[in-house]
Amino acid sequence: MGAGSRSNTLVVPQAIGALDQLKYEVAQELGIAIPQDGYYGNMVTRDTGSIGGQITKRLVQIAEQQLAGQFK
Known part of the structure; x- marks a missing residue:
């Protein structure tokens, strides 16, 4: 799936650039x-899953840090 055919809609559309950078x-x-043409069909599922898992892990860490900062 290329960047132009996302199936998920983002709550904050401006986040696309930050998520791509991540x-x-x-x-x-x-x-x-990462293929420069945006086609992931030739990538191994294990690799794409590893990337997605690490992104999720980081986003959770960021959210936890922000929540911890609010309750101090």
């Missing part, structure tokens, strides 16, 4: 090359 950062840390 995707590339996580992929680089894991040593996984």
